[in-house]
């Protein structure tokens with residue numbers, strides 16, 4: 538009933554990836570700077586990884602290059618086709634599949650779950666099942682990494698304000714993606730997970746080998762034992 542008032546996410550995301558030449562910051566095949574930092578710091582050490590809303594697969598491919606066995610899902614068939622092509626080109630074995638994150642039911646199998654920009658496109662009522670799924674997916678002590686919009690970046694292409702959840706339903710729109718305060722993220726995640734890091738993502742130039750935009754939070758959480 539709550540979903541019914543909104544345009545379907547699949548209808549939006551399917552054509553989004555059709556023109557690969559568009560200057561979308563996350564189209565180039567570069568991993569998030571925070572993922573690389575966590576690999577370099579020895580926190581992400583391999584094992585099984587799950588990427589949620591993987592788009593054309595840039596983080597999944599990077600994790601596979603680091604030795605992870607990766608399952609990566611996205612709503613968009615077009616994005617998954619692109620991700621698979623990238624994997625073939627790089628001779629990487631990644632399980633890319635077109636599926637909604639709400640169809641997944643993993644059970645304590647992953648050493649790492651990663652979400653770069655998926656949660657902030659989910660409706661408020663979808664957050665609890667999403668976070669519960671992630672909590673079930675993680676092994677005890679395993680990591681959940683996530684980037685999502687921070688408020689105050691209206692001049693740089695991000696949201697200026699945190700929308701009240703009620704306003705999402707009143708306006709029948711997420712205005713292109715929801716911003717979260719640090720308090721809201723902690724409120725959503727801290728029951729199940731402990732916060733390891735919550736900081737603005739570092740700005741990375743186009744010429745740099747990693748992706749980073751300060752309009753996003755770079756966060757890392759760990760499932761409690």
Ligand SMILES: C[S@@+](CC[C@H](N)C(=O)[O-])C[C@H]1O[C@@H](n2cnc3c(N)ncnc32)[C@H](O)[C@@H]1O
Nearest residue numbers: 550563590591592611612613637638653654655
């Ligand atoms: C901002 S894009 C980020 C893509 C990718 N993570 C990246 O950073 O390159 C958000 C992605 O989430 C995907 N998505 C949104 N809702 C989803 C859902 N319910 N299940 C799976 N993927 C979803 C969209 O198709 C889109 O590719």
